[in-house]
Amino acid sequence: MVDHNVTFDTVAKPVTVPTGTLLAEAAHLAGVEVMQPCGGQGRCGRCALQVTKGMIRRRSSLRLSPEDIEAGFALACQTVIEGDVWVSVPPQEKIERRLTTDRTVAEVEPPPDYDFRFSQPIRRLCLTLPQPSLEDQTDDWGRLQIALRQRLGVNHLRASLRSLQQLATALRQDNWEVTVVIEMLHEESGQPIEARLIAVNPGRCSGDEPLWGAAIDIGTTTVTLWLVDLVTGLVRAQVSEYNGQIARGEDVISRIVYSSKDGGSAEMRQRVLDTINNLLVTACKRVKAVTGEVVKATIAGNSTMMHLLLGIPALSIRLSPFITVVNDIPIQTAYDVGLNIHPEAIVDCLPGVASYVGADISAGVLSSGMDDTSQITLFLDVGTNGETVLGSRDWLVTCACSAGPAFEGAGVVDGMRATQGAIEEVWINSQTYEPTYRVIGGGQPRGICGSGLISLLAEAFMTGVVDKAGNVNLNLDTPRVRQGEHGPEYVVAWASETEDHQDIVLSHVDIDNLLRAKAAIYAGFTLLADSVGVPLESVEQLLIGGSFGKYINVEKAIQIGLLPDMPWERFKFLGNTSVKGAYLVLLDKNARQRLKEIASRMTYLELSADNSFYDAFMSALFLPHTDITRFPTVEASLVKKTNEPVQ
């Protein structure tokens, strides 16, 4: 095997790798961050680097033009090194780090019937132990057990070896005065009372210090963490950050692909742990706590996120028959999971239902309360995976469909996430076809985010810029419709108005992706309703979860056929229902029990099991739908606006 030097223009020293090494690997070794949104499958073209000199072999050049190749551009994930190579790293879109919420005071109230002593199992005690003497030679561990038996009736105390290793020092440091944190395991009356030691800290406690817990939602895109005072139930800090795994794939499938490569699973695990651990530092700093004081964490997330967090192989999620390794994960310690909180802290990874209906959905159902209502309820998590739950307190069915990331701004030429500079709402003048738009943070636009895309597509359809099949009408009398690089397109913003001095457009390809995303979601919930024989009209409330859901304009979402055509008052936007569910479970062991019941009650409908999903999906690939009678208010508006019957 011959070794070669690879020199990156942004790095001082070359790295040495053997013949056949992937350029992406060499970049990784050199510390050059290369985005791989498709997970290194050579699909997205985002990892292109410019090889200015040297021998390489391209396995694939998809998404590279002949000119690109001429100029030395090569896909880092598809190019192997065969000699000394010099590489120029083009300026890349940086992952913007943004805190979606920045509140220090909670907007969330603890559950009304919440009672610290009984609802959550962690207790803190201030103990002064009798000192040992020649007359009382009880061992340290026995001394602690006796005190806990006297104070709480604990008959059996568990402890890790780590706890025992630190016990002697902790007890003696402050003269046998200690603050002890334990988890009560079994305390039914009449049964032996069992507990587990979490922490023994030297020194007396005043008794009114907070006892910290963390409720965490690991989203494919965003990780959200609430820091909670377990004594009062108050949320004391709310923080969010992009999931560090994004650089290795934007959807769960890409991440599973990446994680199945050599070392990929460990890297994915470390990336999300880094994200969570950073959030913990930020949140704790805000309340002047240290992360080691956090003694419990509850974690929700889709099944892929849970598997990647725990280093459990996720491959079976992607391959037929699409099963997880584990839906209901046994309780772990922070040490084993890798969270930088107290090593003995409880980590409760909440139970999911199936590969594509994870703990984020069962937690969402819990916090939405739909499992405890008599009303027939449709719960929709609008996101990459498009999970849906239908039911009431008597029954629950669920399904998921791969909607793709279009509504999150990915897979769309000028798409972007809902950050500074994103067009989030658009109006089109039905006479002049001139648009008006609103940009997040004001200022010049840089692209269009999910809610902007929904708004834009709806307006374009309602004004006739695109027809019901999604084709741009090039016959309109406006320079904004034109033949572009990716087929017919509509110009939303001219280069002169934009930050990058390039036109922002909605292309035929973009429309195609948006249609596919909305069709998948619509097909999902309609099939689900069909499967249990419930007509959509009889759904009494429609709950929309996911932080994305907060920004959707209902009218426009109905106009493109993403949401069903129902009275607007039946829709409720709940925000991040997943982290809310994790919060409830953190505080209340009854909520934990209820969550387990929800997960086991939900009947999962596998959409890929027969052809009906394909049929429903194809029918929904129109604006708003092949069958316009399903959208009577849209039909009425079209009649009103165009003054002619829609065919």
Added chain:
Amino acid sequence: MVDHNVTFDTVAKPVTVPTGTLLAEAAHLAGVEVMQPCGGQGRCGRCALQVTKGMIRRRSSLRLSPEDIEAGFALACQTVIEGDVWVSVPPQEKIERRLTTDRTVAEVEPPPDYDFRFSQPIRRLCLTLPQPSLEDQTDDWGRLQIALRQRLGVNHLRASLRSLQQLATALRQDNWEVTVVIEMLHEESGQPIEARLIAVNPGRCSGDEPLWGAAIDIGTTTVTLWLVDLVTGLVRAQVSEYNGQIARGEDVISRIVYSSKDGGSAEMRQRVLDTINNLLVTACKRVKAVTGEVVKATIAGNSTMMHLLLGIPALSIRLSPFITVVNDIPIQTAYDVGLNIHPEAIVDCLPGVASYVGADISAGVLSSGMDDTSQITLFLDVGTNGETVLGSRDWLVTCACSAGPAFEGAGVVDGMRATQGAIEEVWINSQTYEPTYRVIGGGQPRGICGSGLISLLAEAFMTGVVDKAGNVNLNLDTPRVRQGEHGPEYVVAWASETEDHQDIVLSHVDIDNLLRAKAAIYAGFTLLADSVGVPLESVEQLLIGGSFGKYINVEKAIQIGLLPDMPWERFKFLGNTSVKGAYLVLLDKNARQRLKEIASRMTYLELSADNSFYDAFMSALFLPHTDITRFPTVEASLVKKTNEPVQ
């Protein structure tokens, strides 16, 4: 801080250390093994190295002669480096590695009422799981749980994250045929049945493979391991090896001192783990198993050994009021303890009673059966710590005294362990004072081991070579008594007969150390009997444990006043009672319960609590005792032999 190079003549490259570094530390860094039997306290002089050039500072030069110092010798544990230094490493006594037993077929039978299905909690099952399909999307973990519920009624299955990480691969590798090993936790009728997953291995099992367990005794000097087939209860291999910690201290106190230094605890832990892990490899090789197939270990040992094994600070054992951190250690996994068996294997560290009455003694009581007899029984573990238990099925009292290592050949000029070349028995002609001796392995003698020392001292006393105060009678008409370097001495073997061509002697100092050791043990058990008002004569059986105990000649041990003067048929030598106890617990959960009861039933008498120990000890510092009437058979022999009354 200035750095210096330290060059050892036995090592190719110098090591670099800052000013003030201990020579012992530099040697450790360079990989030079320096014996420190006293634990680095500067007491024993065994770590002397020769500094041929360079700046050093000696904190202490105890045990070094002015000539030694002139020649550059310095105690590695007491010498700091203050400049570039060159060191010559003198040839050292190597620790001999010897297998005390080498049997492949068991001499131990499983307990008569042993029944695999009910007595020990580990089960192995051969399972063929139904394969997942689009119709049956149960997750892997749920699939396994359902199978175990159907087969064994397990309602609740625990698993570590490590097990979950490996589950998917194990299930799929052999097409959903697996061999599962679980530990049953609660299986009382009427209660939920709980279990813990130990192993999932791909492939069908025939059902008659052995299921391996290890019973381990960690002695201060020797570690013993029995490899046991948990299905049949047969001991399939017995192996022993010196405890690797010996190089850092020969008694528990030296080891505690060493372990309290920086890095000392970790080193001590690793040393004993290395010893055990090597024994596991040897034992498994003998039965053609691999260590990963061992799924349970029970460990007995004195409290210091247990603390050092687990990395729990042992300092409080040494300091008044002499308490342990933990007597009854919660169940651990092999992964946490650091044993190279199956990472999920149960490691049950057996419960001890106090700092100086450890799990080796409670296990000894269990295997001796003294807790279940109506006879008043004295159980004696003759060793460095001299533990004693007195009682019957109705009551148990225990104490320990620091006898010192004299009976193990340490602290005696020509003392050595009971290996090849050790004089193990001596007879002295009462007319000529010429000795006859037996050497282990035949051949030329190199020194005297414990049983040899007892025999020699008894003979010397009975023939008048030493008087009852232990003084050598220099007036005898033989060149074998003489004034030596360490005071009056008796020559057992002339230089011409010995391997090292040096006289082997019993010196006044040696006799002193032996008297102290036997006096401590005698004082211990007499005081213990006194404390409960039981006259020694009413002891119906006297059980002697410890592998050392096997070699003691009862008559001689009585003659020096180590054992009480009783009819010989009351003595029973049980061998290693500690590993036997561990073996019983490995197989039988009722034995485990009984052991716990034994440990909690034993009343511990702290001998340092008042002056009576000192008084009894002083009275026993004679041969056989100040009060000769306590040893009527010895008195009678003396009268017969010398034909004159003993004063």
